[in-house]
Amino acid sequence: MLKIRKLKIDIKTVQNKRFGAFYKFEPNKLNLIKGNNHSGKTTIVSSLFYALGMEELIGGQNTKALDSILTSVVKDDGKEYTINESVIYLEVENINKKIITIKRYVKHVDILPKIAYIYESTLNELIDEDYSEITYLHDGGSAQNSLGFYKYLEKYIGYSLPKVPSYNGGEVKLYLQIIFNAYFVEQLKGWTDFFASIPSFGVKDPKQRIVEFLLNLDASEFEKDKFRYEEEKERINKKWLEYISKIKIKVEHISAQINIEYLTPISIEKFRDSKFDIYFTNENNQKIVLDDALNNIKKRIKELYIQLQKPSDKDSSKRLFQIRKNIQTIARKISKLNQIIDIKNYEMKKLKNDFSNMEEEIRKLTDLKKIEKYTNSSDRISKTLNGICPTCEQPIDSSFYSSKIDNIMSVDENKKYLEGQKKVLKVYIDASREEIEKQKEIVEFLKQEYEERQSIVTYLEKDIALDTNMAVYKEVVDLESKEKFYKKTIKDILIQKEELVSLSKDWKKNEMNKTTFEMSFLDNKKITSLETYFTRYLYDFGYGSKDFDQIKVSKQKFERYFPIVKIEGRNEKIRINSSASDFVRSLWAYYIALFEVSQKNRGNHIGLFIFDEPAQHAMNESSQKAFLERLSQLNSCQSIVFSSFEDKEDNALGKEKFQNMIKDINEDNIHTMEIDGYSIKKIV
């Protein structure tokens, strides 16, 4: 829980004039700040954000997103005063009623904006030298180190932020700035989408993580179970392919073929008792099954033994011819395989080249990221490096061709993207390398065969000359060792088959753990309750773009936890199916509903809203009235709403409208303030 009590802005100028502002807020009430356009309302809003280290929600770290009135020049009575020091104090209170004051400089000669002082006292009793902690922001580790501001704030609020999945497959801490999207809505971008100002911290699906955290959903545990299932599935698949490829290599070693690619862990059941179909293809392209081949060998050995009993072999010259033909076939095969290997090697070289180019690009992007500390320095040494044209002061794009492409990756995103691509490429390179190795093994085997035949040829030539039977002896020996080798191969394959069967059992077991539900029972209840609150508020606020029974809060993957509209069986985002003002109504309803559900279920909502100009797009009065009434009735929730409530033509009419809007709100629930003239005033 966090409540804002007081805000003080103190500005010193070179001309020795002091300026400042002071605001007191009521905890657990609706704090309504009325100020005309150009009254410096936004300065107050950004000061609140800045003091809590949430300036990234308005567009940048440190003072980047702040008004010039806090950073450089104050105007008063037509005169300009140059600021030499400005500081913001914020007094807050937590659930234990512990009051602290945060002090953060916007401009100071020595003290950088990334430093925040913490005082364990109220603003009134604060003695400047008497701070209890110095903390750091946006300084690698500020969310994790004990000296980090966010770490301090996290503890103070009473949060213990979980680790969540990151883009690149690891885990990161869920950042406070991400969660504060549910509490703070600024006027420029804030009303354009749910949690529109979300900064990128490498968190995967940050919007979903916010809802899970606020409502204390057990989705992460649920996700982990799902993840375990996926992981096991992947392990089985990987092992499966490994065994299949082992079998294939074994088969290739005896120059045979096998068709087992179609086998899956599910279909192996059917093949449990049958043998794999291992076969040879002979010169005439006929299939010979391994069993038959073995029988042929046995038969041939028998024949040869009979032949040995005869005085000499008359067929030597005929056989010589046949074997020579055989040798030619083998030689052709070898040269063909070598060609394939050459092609693969060439491909490999190209892949490796791509890989090193990618590494080079990643290095460049890393450098670019690292020098951000020089280019983005607050002194703005260069406008171009900060994305502003030095001539016309208009924003320029970060790449040279973004005028043609409007949606380009940031340096960070780009780096992550390339690292992902690099991983894929690495897998591909490894696979290619393995493939080449395999082909080389086959070539080796064929070479051996070639030599064996070659030696028989020598024996046969001698037999013809000397009238002996040496070639027959040689063939018997060779065939007997071949028979042994075939038998061993069959045995090995049977062992591999057993592995496959056992894998298929693992598969079955894993499939039983697969959950068919999208979320747990309790989460389901919470999201249903969110939907009930959400649609009720939509009705209260006068939403009219779609029928209420079409509007759901998604429990599926698409827009999970966010409102969707069902149209003819399709689910669509509520944003594209609502008028502009109706979409703003749905944002109001959603943010308040989140608070209600969080409170009812002991979730993590801090009970604080800062809404800057919520009445966007010519919002009608009755909607605004209902919205403010709803905020004022929220139990133990502080809301701070900034709005102009202006009537362009008639100032008096504007005032009347304003009075009308709050007339039904119980006085105990509201605290109104009016910015008179300009928010930052000269202090005499």
Added chain:
Amino acid sequence: MKIQITQKPFHVSANARVVYRIIQLLLILHFSRGKSAFLSKIHLLIWVLEKKERIDLLLRSKELDYNKSIGLWSISDYTNQALLYMYEDGFCKISVKTYSLTDKGKEFIKKVIDDKEVFLDEKAFFKQLGSIREKDIEKLEKLWIH
């Protein structure tokens, strides 16, 4: 069946990013004699820096006193755009066809030079290359026809 198409942001190489090009240009000027360089040299070096092979090619050519061709190089419009930005930002000044670093530019690039973690390959390349003269570039240009 439902198909959803969402536009993903495009990948943009570091070489096409404004900040990266400016740093490259500042490095070129920093490592040039008198902290200034003429336009044709700037274009050549930007082209070389784009790929590692080109860096190796140029260094090999240097060993042979620039008698070995490095192939055709191109002139990038982006470089001119970036130089313009640098001029407007007060990082460099122009006289005839020579660009030179201003004090502001020197001060800024010094931070990158002093940082021992960034642009290491580029720094090493410039140190190895030393100074490349207009004469050398003309030599390389003449090799185009061969």
